[in-house]
Amino acid sequence: MSRLPLPVTVIGGYLGAGKTTLVNHLLRQAAGRRLAVLVNDFGALPIDAALIEGRDGEVLSLAGGCVCCSYGSDLVGALLDLPSRVLGIDHVLLETSGVALPGAVAATLSLLAGYRLDAVVVLADAETTATRATDLYMADTIVRQFAAADLVLLNKIDLASAAALDAARRTIAEAAPRARIVEVARSAAPIDVVLGMARAPAAPSVALSTPGHVDAATLYDWLRVEVPPGEDLAGLAERLVDPTLGILRAKGLLADRTGRPHALHIVGARWHLDDAPADARPGDLVAIGLRGRLDAAAVRRSLVKAST
Amino acid sequence: MTTTIYRARRILTMNPARPEATHVAVRDGRILGAGTAEELAGWGAATLDERFADKVLMPGLVEGHSHASEGTFWRYVYLGRFDRMDPEGKVWPGADSIDAVIAGMKRAEATLGGLDTPLTGWGLDPIYYGERRVTRRDFDAVSSARAIGVMHASGHILNVNSRALELAGLLRPGINHPGVPLGADGLPTGELKGPDAMTLVGHHVGFDREVLANDEPGLRRFARLCVRKGVTTATDLANLLPQDAVAMMLRVTGESTFPVRIVSLRRFQAMSPQEVVERAVELRRQSSDRLRLGAVKAFADGSIQGFSARLRWPGYYNGAPNGLWYTPPEVLREVYRHALEHDVLVHTHTNGDEATEMALDCLEAALKAAPSRDHRFTLQHCQLADAAQFRRMARLGMCVNLFPNHHFYWGDQHYATTVGPERAERMNACATALASGVPLAIHSDAPVTPLGPLFTAWCAVNRRTASGRTLGTHERISVADALRTITLGAAYTLKLDGEVGSIECGKRADFAVLNDDPLAIGAENLKDVGIWGTVQGGRVFAAGDA
Numbered sequence: 001m002s003r004l005p006l007p008v009t010v011i012g013g014y015l016g017a018g019k020t021t022l023v024n025h026l027l028r029q030a031a032g033r034r035l036a037v038l039v040n041d042f043g044a045l046p047i048d049a050a051l052i053e054g055r056d057g058e059v060l061s062l063a064g065g066c067v068c069c070s071y072g073s074d075l076v077g078a079l080l081d082l083p084s085r086v087l088g089i090d091h092v093l094l095e096t097s098g099v100a101l102p103g104a105v106a107a108t109l110s111l112l113a114g115y116r117l118d119a120v121v122v123l124a125d126a127e128t129t130a131t132r133a134t135d136l137y138m139a140d141t142i143v144r145q146f147a148a149a150d151l152v153l154l155n156k157i158d159l160a161s162a163a164a165l166d167a168a169r170r171t172i173a174e175a176a177p178r179a180r181i182v183e184v185a186r187s188a189a190p191i192d193v194v195l196g197m198a199r200a201p202a203a204p205s206v207a208l209s210t211p212g213h214v215d216a217a218t219l220y221d222w223l224r225v226e227v228p229p230g231e232d233l234a235g236l237a238e239r240l241v242d243p244t245l246g247i248l249r250a251k252g253l254l255a256d257r258t259g260r261p262h263a264l265h266i267v268g269a270r271w272h273l274d275d276a277p278a279d280a281r282p283g284d285l286v287a288i289g290l291r292g293r294l295d296a297a298a299v300r301r302s303l304v305k306a307s308t
Numbered sequence: 309m310t311t312t313i314y315r316a317r318r319i320l321t322m323n324p325a326r327p328e329a330t331h332v333a334v335r336d337g338r339i340l341g342a343g344t345a346e347e348l349a350g351w352g353a354a355t356l357d358e359r360f361a362d363k364v365l366m367p368g369l370v371e372g373h374s375h376a377s378e379g380t381f382w383r384y385v386y387l388g389r390f391d392r393m394d395p396e397g398k399v400w401p402g403a404d405s406i407d408a409v410i411a412g413m414k415r416a417e418a419t420l421g422g423l424d425t426p427l428t429g430w431g432l433d434p435i436y437y438g439e440r441r442v443t444r445r446d447f448d449a450v451s452s453a454r455a456i457g458v459m460h461a462s463g464h465i466l467n468v469n470s471r472a473l474e475l476a477g478l479l480r481p482g483i484n485h486p487g488v489p490l491g492a493d494g495l496p497t498g499e500l501k502g503p504d505a506m507t508l509v510g511h512h513v514g515f516d517r518e519v520l521a522n523d524e525p526g527l528r529r530f531a532r533l534c535v536r537k538g539v540t541t542a543t544d545l546a547n548l549l550p551q552d553a554v555a556m557m558l559r560v561t562g563e564s565t566f567p568v569r570i571v572s573l574r575r576f577q578a579m580s581p582q583e584v585v586e587r588a589v590e591l592r593r594q595s596s597d598r599l600r601l602g603a604v605k606a607f608a609d610g611s612i613q614g615f616s617a618r619l620r621w622p623g624y625y626n627g628a629p630n631g632l633w634y635t636p637p638e639v640l641r642e643v644y645r646h647a648l649e650h651d652v653l654v655h656t657h658t659n660g661d662e663a664t665e666m667a668l669d670c671l672e673a674a675l676k677a678a679p680s681r682d683h684r685f686t687l688q689h690c691q692l693a694d695a696a697q698f699r700r701m702a703r704l705g706m707c708v709n710l711f712p713n714h715h716f717y718w719g720d721q722h723y724a725t726t727v728g729p730e731r732a733e734r735m736n737a738c739a740t741a742l743a744s745g746v747p748l749a750i751h752s753d754a755p756v757t758p759l760g761p762l763f764t765a766w767c768a769v770n771r772r773t774a775s776g777r778t779l780g781t782h783e784r785i786s787v788a789d790a791l792r793t794i795t796l797g798a799a800y801t802l803k804l805d806g807e808v809g810s811i812e813c814g815k816r817a818d819f820a821v822l823n824d825d826p827l828a829i830g831a832e833n834l835k836d837v838g839i840w841g842t843v844q845g846g847r848v849f850a851a852g853d854a
């Protein structure tokens with residue numbers, strides 16, 4: 001039995017945009033997911049000391065069965081070596097260097113049979129994005145980074161002036177018209193938004209729905225819909241990525257026309273169909289969006305249109 | 309305490325006070341003096357050694373940018389366009405057509421054993437064979453059952469056969485990657501561009517990462533090649549230098565018959581700026597006479613012919629998008645600052661003129677934070693720098709190591725495609741560097757082009773391209789300047805000019821022993837100077853014995 005390809009989230013963005021903070025934030029929320037983090041270098045110790053359980057050369061073992069390896073200039077080598085190093089990994093976080101083009105990294109993943117690109121997530125520092133985008137040396141690099149994004153996390157909105165934040169929004173909208181933009185502070189985006197839901201489709205993990213969790217409870221919304229079997233799944237996916245629906249993330253276990261179950265992963269404008277796990281019971285789709293933007297009625301309409 | 313006096317036909321000392329001599333006296337591996345027999349007699353009893361009586365001696369040549377992996381590559385089949393000498397002295401003929409390449413591969417394939425052994429080649433350069441690309445079908449004609457991979461001369465492209473693609477899981481439709489071109493059938497053509505695509509297939513065709521990282525036989529073969537080329541000090545410019553590789557290199561270079569001084573720079577990668585400088589200081593303490601450690605190599609951008617170099621406006625002549633940054637300015641500046649504070653030498657790869665400008669900005673800022681009088685930070689390749697940038701280098705106390713060999717092998721491509729005629733003529737501007745007062749070295753970047761400082765000097769003196777065009781007449785330099793550049797010039801960029809690079813009292817007894825006189829043979833023929841061998845630290849190494 002062939003294993004499903006391992007999902008990889010490429011985390012890009014210029015120096016200081018908050019990539020490392022995001023990685024640590026995700027590790028703290030992992031709650032049973034086993035993440036493998038690949039970082040460009042161990043430079044300024046990318047992982048919070050509290051999460052590190054041990055170090056063996058180029059591999060850090062982390063709390064909860066997660067690991068972190070550095071890949072230097074040999075990303076492909078690191079990805080080829082990964083399965084032999086660690087079993088039971090659910091998801092790979094690939095943190096690129098500040099000058100790397102995440103689109104190129106994503107293309108490289110397509111060459112490796114054991115992996116699939118889940119999403120390109122690019123962080124932007126709200127304080128400096130607009131300035132960087134006109135930098136003598138870095139302007140085109142910054143713009144190309146955004147252009148490859150499925151999801152842009154516009155970070156440090158608590159620190160940026162209103163003018164800087166506004167300029168950053170304009171820069172990103174222009175550079176990344178197809179990306180979904182989520183505004184955050186301290187890189188604190190919910191793991192279900194960044195990596196997708198670990199187990200679906202029941203409900204997103206607690207971080208999204210726990211009362212009192214400021215970022216999650218006030219900023220995000222989710223809904224669960226039933227999808228009858230017999231669906232043209234690709235057609236459905238195409239309709240669900242329509243930006244007016246407001247879906248940031250969705251995951252469905254859905255039966256196709258032959259009744260075979262599939263897992264549908266959606267992040268922004270990108271969708272992917274996998275074989276579903278053997279024990280899956282298809283029929284549900286869970287979608288997450290920004291509160292006030294997620295249009296539940298429109299999502300339901302897109303399903304109805306499908307089944308007629 | 310024995311003293312040996314060598315008599316030679318002519319000794320070119322590179323010491324302006326006495327540029328020529330007939331005798332050189334050697335004691336304890338160092339030079340007592342160069343002059344006449346009478347002048348040297350005052351040093352006391354000595355053995356007169358006449359074996360170089362009909363030879364010309366120069367200071368041992370210094371290769372300021374090479375890689376010891378040249379020795380490793382010779383374990384593979386050479387398939388280049390031009391004749392090339394291996395470490396054992398055998399000259400492998402260049403292939404003048406794709407058919408000749410394939411014929412060479414078939415000959416090599418016939419000598420291989422079981423089909424599990426891949427056929428591995430290097431040096432391929434299809435640009436000389438017209439527009440047609442090499443495909444997996446070409447290599448399938450050599451063998452469809454054995455994995456085959458041939459690295460291009462540039463090191464940026466790998467051509468493989470169908471079997472190799474199959475082993476790597478790439479012989480399938482649906483691939484969408486800029487480094488993996490597809491044929492009309494929707495399958496990869498067999499051309500793999502860039503490190504990611506190359507790495508994925510490389511280990512199926514014999515380019516083993518571990519071997520390339522720590523190769524003892526390769527280091528020995530590299531040293532033999534150095535003897536054949538008159539080189540007594542050679543850089544190994546971008547090594548990660550893990551401790552096991554350092555131990556191996558210390559042991560091998562420490563052997564009494566090891567003929568060359570290796571200067572190995574720690575590649576800046578997978579570390580913070582502070583850490584790489586700390587590591588360099590640690591490595592510096594482990595240096596020996598024949599293994600010099602403690603400098604750092606950083607990368608600002610990629611390559612011009614790979615379109616990954618960073619160019620200033622108006623960019624590439626053929627309209628290709630600008631290249632890639634390998635290190636952001638914030639990080640490079642920190643590397644420089646930490647290095648200046650700890651007297652660690654940094655050499656920086658810049659190819660495009662935008663990368664050069666960025667490195668200059670970074671050093672200027674770092675020097676304000678950590679003033680240093682004699683840092684000798686060196687820009688490597690620096691192929692596209694313009695006159696204003698050379699003037700800035702001079703002000704900032706930088707050195708430059710230019711790449712005239714590249715001009716010969718790829719100058720025609722730069723003229724026609726990458727940067728266009730005007731900028732191609734200013735590439736590798738040796739004359740401007742000297743006129744601007746920038747300390748100059750020139751290099752081969754072996755194995756990218758063949759090791760051989762006298763060939764490199766010929767390239768700088770003539771600026772001839774492979775097609776025979778003289779590209780950038782005004783940037784030619786004199787033979788005398790070129791010879792100084794491949795000795796004292798390169799030594800200066802490594803902070804070794806007090807030890808090597810000229811034949812004068814107190815310096816290491818390092819000589820290139822030549823059959824011909826490079827000052828008499830004529831600028832046109834400089835590359836054909838016969839090389840007998842070397843003397844390194846007073847030890848005699850004949851190329852024929854190597």
Ligand SMILES: [Zn+2]
Nearest residue numbers: 373375545753
């Ligand atoms: Zn090099």
